[in-house]
Amino acid sequence: MTPIETTAWAILAIGALGLIILGYRQFSTIRRDGDIFQGEIALLGERLEAVRAARSSSDKVTAPWNGTRKFQVVNKREEKGGIYSFYLAPHDGKLPLPPFQPGQFLTFQLTIDGKSVTRCYSLSDAPNPEQYRVSIKRCLGPRGKPEIPPGLASGWFHDSVKEADILDVRAPAGGFSIDPNGGSPIVLSGSGVGLTPVLSMMNALVALNSRREVWFFYGVRNGEENMIEETVKEWRALNMPNYHIHICYSDPSDSDKPGEDFDHHSRVSVDLFKTLLPSNNFDFYTCGPGPMMEAIRDGLSDWGVPEKNVHDEAFIAVKKSVDVTASSVEFRKAGKTIQVSGAATNLLDLASEEGVDIPSGCCAGSCGTCQVALLSGKVKYDSKPEFSVESGCCLPCVCLPDGDLVLDA
Ligand SMILES: Cc1cc2nc3c(=O)[nH]c(=O)nc-3n(C[C@H](O)[C@H](O)[C@H](O)COP(=O)(O)OP(=O)(O)OC[C@H]3O[C@@H](n4cnc5c(N)ncnc54)[C@H](O)[C@@H]3O)c2cc1C
Structure with missing residues (x-):
């Protein structure tokens, strides 16, 4: 069974268990009161029907494709x-x-x-x-x-x-994701086009009518760039007390009405979280420009949020130069060997400078496009890549040599 199928079955099993408990509670209430409410029975019937429908649609779930x-x-x-x-x-x-x-x-x-x-x-x-x-x-x-x-x-x-x-x-x-059926309180924040993954998260929660406590922050320059104006109106019209939606304009135009079109004349920041959130006891999901994410990560750490509760994704990886101990890197297929020492960003850049073409995608350790086999030697990563690297391989976009190396590239 694939991980997605396993997850789908786990979600169904939890859903079914929840419904059995709910059903038991509803029936005990009905029996206790000695009065059978037709409405409640109908509701229970609808929920059981929903489980049956979900079960039958999951039977048809096709596995993710290869390639x-x-x-x-x-x-x-x-x-x-x-x-x-x-x-x-x-x-x-x-x-x-x-x-x-x-x-x-x-x-x-x-x-x-x-x-x-x-x-x-x-x-x-x-x-x-x-x-x-x-x-x-x-x-x-x-x-x-x-x-x-x-x-x-x-x-x-x-x-x-x-x-x-x-x-x-x-x-x-990608590992920057939520389980929409989870129950822990979360803060979703996106700026600019970094909105996209957190928009998917929020839409998924809304589609499930989730009762989870959700704080949603969207930072954008002004109304001319706000791509979810209508969506936000729809979310607000649901009147769900557990959804807290905050729109931040950094540079509102004259036609943007505070309190109507936007809630805060500011960027999304930890200072804003501190003024609004009841505590720091949330899972934080952030996507946006590098400096915003860095500021949020540092601010959350200063606020005492454990690292395991801080999740973010960069669309464009911030490249850091790191000092590498002198080593030789052989690109076996290309028939080239380079000597590396001093500051370097990653193996992909080193290969490209040498004219060795390694196909790449995200350049952030997320997609796995650049994965190559290590024929000998070791590499080191600044932090664990999001993509699950196959044994005996490495992700050149986010690693550097750790001693002499031979790559199947
Ligand atoms: C996990 C993930 C999710 C993403 N999701 C989204 C999303 O939902 N929406 C979205 O819009 N993007 C998203 N991105 C970003 C997206 O993948 C691309 O990186 C983005 O669209 C830019 O690609 P491009 O080919 O248009 O630009 P590129 O051609 O890669 O250029 C990128 C930048 O480099 C500059 N540049 C080009 N050539 C040179 C040069 N010779 N010297 C210096 N600078 C140069 C360009 O002007 C440009 O500003 C995501 C990225 C990742 C990793």
């Missing part, structure tokens, strides 16, 4: 803030789609101008058995540097991908 699967763009929708959402249905028509954990991403194997390009995009909506959604922001070149080209894949998605196009997609993956 790439072809998906058709069934809808391309322009959002605010330079973002397009793409709705993807399997080209082979086989449904239901494998479920995913909200917060996970898809990896796209693209061919742009004849060049093979791999990019990851977070699933931005609740799990849906018929289609997936990703939301992609156009990545502009740095200001004042016209010689630097804008983002390749995001620009291609915006300008060239249209409805009915077919894309090669790898199965949902």
Whole structure:
């Protein structure tokens, strides 16, 4: 049984147990009162029916696929803030789609101008058995540097991908995710396009009518860039006392109304959490620009939040140079050997400087595209990569040599 199937069965088993307990409680209440409420029986019947339906749909859960699967763009929708959402249905028509954990991403194997390009995009909506959604922001070149080209894949998605196009997609993956059936209180915060994974988490909780305590923070410049204005209105209309939604505009425009369009004239920060949250006893999930995540991570640590409760994801890895002890790295297939010493960022950069092409994707240790076999020697990681590395292999995008090394690259 695959991990996803095991999880699906575990969720069903817990759900069924919960319903049995609920059913027992409801019937005991009914018996105690000596009065049978037709409404309660109907409700119980509906819930049992829901379990049966969930059970029968889980029987049909297809395992995540290996390699790439072809998906058709069934809808391309322009959002605010330079973002397009793409709705993807399997080209082979086989449904239901494998479920995913909200917060996970898809990896796209693209061919742009004849060049093979791999990019990851977070699933931005609740799990849906018929289609997936990703939301992609156009990545502009740095200001004042016209010689630097804008983002390749995001620009291609915006300008060239249209409805009915077919894309090669790898199965949902990634450890920055929640179990939507969990019960612990959580804080979800996203800034800019870093909203996407936490939007999927929030939508999943809302879809399940979750009673979990959820604090949701979205940071964006102003109303012109707020891609979830309508969604937030829908969440608020649910009047769920356990959902606390806070919209932060860092630079509101004159037409943005405080208290209506946004709640705070500020960025998302730990100082804001401290003024609003009843305690620090939450699991924190953050995605956004590097400096925001660094500030939140440091602030949560200063606030005494245990590291195990702090979860974040970077779309673009912050590269740190680390001093490496003198070692030789042989790229066996390329027939090249380099001597490494002093400051270095990662093995992928070292290979690229030497003209050794190792296919890569996220460059953040998440997608596994660059995984290569270690023929001899050891590597070291700054922190444990999110992707589960196969034994005898390494992820060059996030590791460095730990002594002499021979790679199957
Ligand atoms: C797990 C994960 C999830 C993600 N989810 C999302 C998501 O939901 N939505 C989303 O929009 N993005 C997401 N991303 C980011 C996405 O994968 C891409 O990194 C992003 O779209 C940029 O890719 P690109 O090909 O457009 O830009 P690239 O071509 O990779 O360029 C990136 C930047 O480098 C600059 N650049 C290009 N060439 C040079 C050069 N020679 N010198 C200096 N600078 C240069 C470009 O101007 C650009 O600013 C995610 C990333 C990860 C790892």
